[in-house]
Amino acid sequence: MNYVVPQGDPDDIVATLQGWLEGPGDVRLVVETSGSTGRPKRVALPREAVLASVAASRRRLGAAGRWVLAVPPTYVAGVQVVVRSLVAGHPPVLLDRDGWPDADGWFVSLVPTQLGRMLDDPAATAALRRAHTVLLGGGPVDPALRRRWTEAGVRVVTTYGAAETAGGCVYDGVPLDGVAVALGDGGRIRIAGPTLFESYVGDPALTTAALVDGWYLTSDAGRFDEDGRLVVLGRVDDVVVSGGVNVPAVAVAARLREHAAVAGAEVLGVPDEEWGNRVVAFVAPRRPLGLDELRDWVAAACPRSWAPRQLVVVDDVPLLPNGKPDRRALLGLVAEDAR
Numbered sequence: 001m002n003y004v005v006p007q008g009d010p011d012d013i014v015a016t017l018q019g020w021l022e023g024p025g026d027v028r029l030v031v032e033t034s035g036s037t038g039r040p041k042r043v044a045l046p047r048e049a050v051l052a053s054v055a056a057s058r059r060r061l062g063a064a065g066r067w068v069l070a071v072p073p074t075y076v077a078g079v080q081v082v083v084r085s086l087v088a089g090h091p092p093v094l095l096d097r098d099g100w101p102d103a104d105g106w107f108v109s110l111v112p113t114q115l116g117r118m119l120d121d122p123a124a125t126a127a128l129r130r131a132h133t134v135l136l137g138g139g140p141v142d143p144a145l146r147r148r149w150t151e152a153g154v155r156v157v158t159t160y161g162a163a164e165t166a167g168g169c170v171y172d173g174v175p176l177d178g179v180a181v182a183l184g185d186g187g188r189i190r191i192a193g194p195t196l197f198e199s200y201v202g203d204p205a206l207t208t209a210a211l212v213d214g215w216y217l218t219s220d221a222g223r224f225d226e227d228g229r230l231v232v233l234g235r236v237d238d239v240v241v242s243g244g245v246n247v248p249a250v251a252v253a254a255r256l257r258e259h260a261a262v263a264g265a266e267v268l269g270v271p272d273e274e275w276g277n278r279v280v281a282f283v284a285p286r287r288p289l290g291l292d293e294l295r296d297w298v299a300a301a302c303p304r305s306w307a308p309r310q311l312v313v314v315d316d317v318p319l320l321p322n323g324k325p326d327r328r329a330l331l332g333l334v335a336e337d338a339r
Contacts, residue, residue: 002044002201004030005074010094013073017082021047030201031076033163042201043076043163052194053080053166054087056176061107061133061157066090068101068108068131075322076163077109077137100127107131111138111323112145113264115156119148128154135159137168138324140234142254160232164216166195173229181230187221188236240269242277245305252279252306255298261286264317266325267308270334281308282330284316310334 003020006013020029028044057080058064067085069092071078084107085092093101095108108131110118115136118124128134129152137159149156159168169179169191179193192215199207210217221233234250241247249267256265264284272278281294295307318329 001026002028002030004042005032005079007074010069010073010097014082014086014091017073017079018086021083021086028198029079031079031163032074041163041203041206044198044201045076045163045166046198049166049195049197050080050083051087052178053169053176054084056178056195057084057168057171058088060171060176063105063132064088065132066093066101066106068093068095068106070095070108070110070114071138071323072321076161076167077111077322080167081107081109100124101130104130105132107133107135109135109137112136112141113139113317113319113323115149116145119145119152119154125152125154128152131155133157135168135171137161138322140232140250140254142257144258160230161191161195162216162218164197164210164218165191165193166197169193169195170230173225173227173231175230182215183222183224184217186236187223187233189218189220189222189230189232190215191218192216240267240277240279242269242272242279242309243275243305245303247279247306249279251302252281252298252308255301256281256283256294256308259289259294259297261289264314266317266330268327268330268334270310270331272309275309278310279306279308280310280312280334282312282314282317282333284314289313 006016025047028046030042030044032040032042065088067081069078069081073082082092134154134156136156141158157171160170161168169176175181182190184190196216219235221236223231225231238249239246240249253265253267256262262283263286266282268280269277270280291311294311298307312333318326320326
């Protein structure tokens with residue numbers, strides 16, 4: 001039996017998740033993936049997996065308490081915020097309606113774009129200093145953002161995970177208790193442990209391909225640093241093969257965002273007759289910027305062959321409701337730019 005996280009009013013979602021927690025143990029919770037690169041998948045999570053994630057997170061953070069809901073509650077990050085708060089005996093604080101708590105010691109989950117914008121707001125920054133922990137997931141973290149939250153005195157723990165792992169299961173590069181992480185061919189990240197999903201609803205073939213011998217085969221590539229911590233390099237398909245060169249789009253985007261005149265940036269590959277794939281930079285500038293300036297900026301820190309060959313200027317990088325970049329919208333902008 002499956003229970004689908006409903007759309008609609010957050011208060012209703014909180015109430016229905018409370019009902020799911022108190023209901024029959026054989027009911028699976030179904031959450032959708034973001035669908036940033038294609039059709040969203042419907043992920044069935046056993047209650048034991050969700051609660052294992054809640055318990056492991058609490059042990060790693062060293063405390064439990066009230067959570068602020070600042071991400072959509074229909075995706076796994078928001079579901080976990082609600083469930084963690086309910087398990088701790090508190091209804092979550094709805095940021096859009098209630099604002100930041102006056103007390104100290106609460107928790108919140110954010111994505112990098114959200115945190116960056118909040119650090120631009122002195123009131124929000126002051127509120128975040130009162131948090132016990134900000135969990136930051138849902139995308140790559142640039143060194144510049146890390147410096148900003150450190151200088152602001154905000155305690156941030158970066159997370160890596162997916163709907164298929166009941167949310168973040170690797171904190172600051174270290175797997176939660178009971179979670180195992182390994183690297184397969186091409187550095188593809190594999191995850192095992194008590195937080196794994198059971199199936200993709202209605203898609204047994206995809207389930208079989210993703211769950212192999214107790215391991216979830218992610219679509220992300222990674223490496224272990226000298227301290228044994230997991231470093232996520234980006235999606236396997238984020239590597240753009242352009243002119244026979246493997247270009248890591250995530251690294252190029254991170255370099256672009258270090259430019260003082262760049263407010264936001266993403267990088268994708270698009271089919272190209274000459275290059276096979278063309279590296280395209282989508283940039284929200286603070287002042288007029290040209291392609292040559294940005295190519296020189298990338299080449300100053302990376303191989304020049306990684307430099308973008310097309311620039312698409314945007315007011316803001318389009319985002320999905322969960323705060324991740326909307327890749328399909330970005331690719332649509334390439335066609336508009338060509339016209």
